[in-house]
Amino acid sequence: MKPVEIEIETPEQAKARERSEKIQMEFETSLRRLMKRFSKEVHENTHKVHLLCLLANGFYRNSICNQPDLQAISLSIIPTHFTRVPPQDMDICYLSNLVKWFIGTFTVNSELSISEQDNLQTTLERRFAIYSARDDEELVHILLLILRALQLPTRLVLSLQPIPLKLSAAKVRFLGLPEKRVVGQGEVRSYQTFKKLFIRLFLKVSIK
DSSP, rough: OOOOOOOOHHHHHHHHHHHHHHHHHHHHHHHHHHHEEEEEEHHHHHHHHHHHHHHHHHHHHHHTOHHHHHHHHHHHHSHHHHTTTTTGGGGGHHHHHHHHHHHHHHHEEETOOTTTOOOOHHHHHHHHHHHHESSSSHHHHHHHHHHTTTTOOOOOEEEESOOOOSSSHHHHHHHHHHOOOOTTTTTTHHHHHHHHOOOOOOOEEEEO
16 A cells, blocks of 8 residues: 655745746746747838839839830831820820720730740840730730830839738737737627738839
8 A cells, every 4th residue: 555645835835836937927928029029020021121122123114114125116016197196186085096906916825935034125025026915914014115105104003012011810829929809899809800801001102
Protein backbone atom coordinates (compact mmCIF):
# COMPACT_ATOMS: atom_id res chain seq x y z
CA MET A 1 0.00 0.00 0.00
CA LYS A 2 1.49 3.31 -1.13
CA PRO A 3 1.70 6.13 1.37
CA VAL A 4 -0.57 9.07 0.80
CA GLU A 5 1.03 12.50 0.62
CA ILE A 6 -0.97 15.60 1.34
CA GLU A 7 0.47 18.98 0.35
CA ILE A 8 -0.92 22.12 1.85
CA GLU A 9 -0.15 25.43 0.16
CA THR A 10 0.89 28.03 2.65
CA PRO A 11 -0.08 31.69 2.20
CA GLU A 12 3.51 32.48 1.24
CA GLN A 13 3.51 29.74 -1.41
CA ALA A 14 0.17 30.94 -2.76
CA LYS A 15 1.50 34.47 -3.10
CA ALA A 16 4.64 33.17 -4.84
CA ARG A 17 2.52 31.11 -7.24
CA GLU A 18 0.21 34.04 -8.03
CA ARG A 19 3.24 36.28 -8.53
CA SER A 20 4.78 33.75 -10.91
CA GLU A 21 1.53 33.38 -12.88
CA LYS A 22 1.18 37.17 -13.07
CA ILE A 23 4.72 37.55 -14.39
CA GLN A 24 4.06 34.85 -16.98
CA MET A 25 0.82 36.50 -18.11
CA GLU A 26 2.50 39.91 -18.36
CA PHE A 27 5.32 38.39 -20.39
CA GLU A 28 2.88 36.69 -22.78
CA THR A 29 0.92 39.94 -23.16
CA SER A 30 4.09 41.94 -23.87
CA LEU A 31 5.28 39.35 -26.36
CA ARG A 32 1.90 39.35 -28.10
CA ARG A 33 1.93 43.15 -28.35
CA LEU A 34 5.47 43.08 -29.72
CA MET A 35 4.47 40.54 -32.37
CA LYS A 36 1.44 42.64 -33.29
CA ARG A 37 3.51 45.82 -33.60
CA PHE A 38 6.18 44.10 -35.68
CA SER A 39 3.62 42.45 -37.98
CA LYS A 40 1.75 45.74 -38.39
CA GLU A 41 4.93 47.61 -39.33
CA VAL A 42 5.92 44.96 -41.87
CA HIS A 43 2.43 44.98 -43.37
CA GLU A 44 2.32 48.79 -43.60
CA ASN A 45 5.76 48.92 -45.22
CA THR A 46 4.70 46.25 -47.70
CA HIS A 47 1.62 48.31 -48.54
CA LYS A 48 3.69 51.45 -49.07
CA VAL A 49 6.26 49.71 -51.27
CA HIS A 50 3.54 48.04 -53.34
CA LEU A 51 1.75 51.36 -53.81
CA LEU A 52 4.98 53.08 -54.89
CA CYS A 53 5.66 50.30 -57.40
CA LEU A 54 2.16 50.65 -58.85
CA LEU A 55 2.56 54.43 -59.12
CA ALA A 56 5.96 54.06 -60.79
CA ASN A 57 4.48 51.60 -63.26
CA GLY A 58 1.66 54.03 -64.02
CA PHE A 59 4.05 56.91 -64.66
CA TYR A 60 6.15 54.65 -66.88
CA ARG A 61 3.16 53.62 -68.98
CA ASN A 62 2.07 57.23 -69.29
CA SER A 63 5.55 58.27 -70.46
CA ILE A 64 5.52 55.53 -73.10
CA CYS A 65 2.26 56.92 -74.46
CA ASN A 66 4.02 60.29 -74.84
CA GLN A 67 6.84 58.90 -76.98
CA PRO A 68 7.08 60.90 -80.26
CA ASP A 69 8.05 57.80 -82.28
CA LEU A 70 4.97 55.87 -81.20
CA GLN A 71 2.71 58.86 -81.78
CA ALA A 72 4.20 59.25 -85.25
CA ILE A 73 3.38 55.61 -86.01
CA SER A 74 -0.13 56.19 -84.69
CA LEU A 75 -0.60 59.23 -86.89
CA SER A 76 0.59 57.36 -90.00
CA ILE A 77 -2.18 54.74 -89.78
CA ILE A 78 -5.07 57.11 -89.06
CA PRO A 79 -7.24 57.88 -92.12
CA THR A 80 -6.63 61.35 -93.56
CA HIS A 81 -10.20 62.53 -93.02
CA PHE A 82 -9.48 62.32 -89.28
CA THR A 83 -6.06 63.96 -89.34
CA ARG A 84 -7.20 66.97 -91.41
CA VAL A 85 -9.62 68.14 -88.75
CA PRO A 86 -8.06 70.71 -86.38
CA PRO A 87 -8.38 69.96 -82.64
CA GLN A 88 -10.78 72.86 -82.03
CA ASP A 89 -13.24 71.42 -84.56
CA MET A 90 -13.31 67.91 -83.10
CA ASP A 91 -16.79 67.32 -81.72
CA ILE A 92 -18.84 64.37 -80.46
CA CYS A 93 -19.60 63.21 -83.99
CA TYR A 94 -15.90 63.24 -84.85
CA LEU A 95 -15.00 61.23 -81.73
CA SER A 96 -17.82 58.77 -82.37
CA ASN A 97 -16.60 58.08 -85.90
CA LEU A 98 -13.01 57.81 -84.68
CA VAL A 99 -13.95 55.22 -82.07
CA LYS A 100 -15.95 53.24 -84.64
CA TRP A 101 -12.92 53.22 -86.93
CA PHE A 102 -10.68 52.10 -84.07
CA ILE A 103 -13.01 49.26 -83.06
CA GLY A 104 -13.27 48.09 -86.66
CA THR A 105 -9.53 48.29 -87.26
CA PHE A 106 -7.85 46.87 -84.16
CA THR A 107 -8.59 43.47 -82.71
CA VAL A 108 -7.65 41.60 -79.53
CA ASN A 109 -5.76 38.34 -79.98
CA SER A 110 -4.77 36.61 -76.74
CA GLU A 111 -2.54 34.19 -78.66
CA LEU A 112 -0.05 36.90 -79.61
CA SER A 113 3.40 36.22 -78.22
CA ILE A 114 5.16 38.49 -75.77
CA SER A 115 8.87 38.58 -75.04
CA GLU A 116 10.24 39.44 -71.60
CA GLN A 117 13.22 41.07 -73.32
CA ASP A 118 11.04 43.61 -75.15
CA ASN A 119 9.97 46.75 -73.36
CA LEU A 120 6.50 48.26 -73.66
CA GLN A 121 7.49 50.59 -76.49
CA THR A 122 8.85 47.76 -78.65
CA THR A 123 5.77 45.68 -77.95
CA LEU A 124 3.42 48.49 -79.00
CA GLU A 125 5.39 49.08 -82.19
CA ARG A 126 4.84 45.43 -83.11
CA ARG A 127 1.15 45.66 -82.29
CA PHE A 128 0.71 48.68 -84.57
CA ALA A 129 2.29 46.70 -87.40
CA ILE A 130 -0.36 43.97 -87.21
CA TYR A 131 -3.30 46.14 -86.04
CA SER A 132 -3.89 43.87 -83.08
CA ALA A 133 -3.36 43.80 -79.32
CA ARG A 134 -2.75 40.92 -76.96
CA ASP A 135 -5.19 42.15 -74.32
CA ASP A 136 -7.39 45.09 -73.33
CA GLU A 137 -4.47 46.75 -71.56
CA GLU A 138 -2.43 46.98 -74.75
CA LEU A 139 -5.52 48.13 -76.63
CA VAL A 140 -5.93 51.04 -74.19
CA HIS A 141 -2.33 52.11 -74.79
CA ILE A 142 -2.84 52.03 -78.56
CA LEU A 143 -6.01 54.11 -78.37
CA LEU A 144 -4.32 56.58 -76.02
CA LEU A 145 -1.44 56.99 -78.47
CA ILE A 146 -3.84 57.64 -81.33
CA LEU A 147 -5.80 60.24 -79.38
CA ARG A 148 -2.66 62.02 -78.24
CA ALA A 149 -1.25 61.93 -81.76
CA LEU A 150 -4.36 63.86 -82.82
CA GLN A 151 -3.54 66.43 -80.10
CA LEU A 152 -6.56 65.49 -78.05
CA PRO A 153 -6.02 66.08 -74.30
CA THR A 154 -6.23 62.54 -72.97
CA ARG A 155 -5.46 61.06 -69.57
CA LEU A 156 -4.36 57.59 -68.64
CA VAL A 157 -6.57 56.57 -65.72
CA LEU A 158 -5.41 53.60 -63.67
CA SER A 159 -7.13 51.74 -60.86
CA LEU A 160 -4.41 50.93 -58.35
CA GLN A 161 -5.24 48.14 -55.91
CA PRO A 162 -2.29 47.70 -53.57
CA ILE A 163 -2.07 45.29 -50.67
CA PRO A 164 -4.64 46.46 -48.07
CA LEU A 165 -3.28 48.70 -45.36
CA LYS A 166 -5.20 46.94 -42.59
CA LEU A 167 -4.27 43.49 -41.31
CA SER A 168 -6.60 40.72 -42.38
CA ALA A 169 -8.75 38.82 -39.88
CA ALA A 170 -6.62 35.71 -40.38
CA LYS A 171 -3.47 37.54 -39.30
CA VAL A 172 -5.26 39.01 -36.30
CA ARG A 173 -6.29 35.53 -35.20
CA PHE A 174 -2.76 34.25 -35.84
CA LEU A 175 -1.40 36.85 -33.41
CA GLY A 176 -3.87 35.69 -30.80
CA LEU A 177 -5.70 39.02 -30.64
CA PRO A 178 -9.47 39.14 -29.99
CA GLU A 179 -11.60 40.63 -32.71
CA LYS A 180 -13.46 43.76 -31.69
CA ARG A 181 -17.24 43.61 -31.53
CA VAL A 182 -19.72 46.28 -32.55
CA VAL A 183 -23.22 46.14 -31.04
CA GLY A 184 -26.09 47.61 -33.00
CA GLN A 185 -29.76 46.95 -33.74
CA GLY A 186 -30.02 44.03 -31.36
CA GLU A 187 -27.18 42.00 -32.76
CA VAL A 188 -23.44 41.68 -32.37
CA ARG A 189 -21.46 41.86 -35.56
CA SER A 190 -17.79 41.23 -36.01
CA TYR A 191 -15.66 44.28 -36.55
CA GLN A 192 -13.98 42.43 -39.39
CA THR A 193 -17.31 42.25 -41.23
CA PHE A 194 -17.65 46.02 -41.10
CA LYS A 195 -14.08 46.38 -42.25
CA LYS A 196 -14.71 44.25 -45.31
CA LEU A 197 -17.78 46.30 -46.15
CA PHE A 198 -16.49 49.81 -45.59
CA ILE A 199 -12.69 49.75 -45.68
CA ARG A 200 -11.73 49.04 -49.27
CA LEU A 201 -8.77 50.72 -50.83
CA PHE A 202 -9.45 51.65 -54.46
CA LEU A 203 -7.01 54.36 -55.49
CA LYS A 204 -7.81 55.85 -58.82
CA VAL A 205 -5.00 58.03 -59.98
CA SER A 206 -5.39 60.28 -62.97
CA ILE A 207 -2.08 60.76 -64.68
CA LYS A 208 -2.05 63.42 -67.31
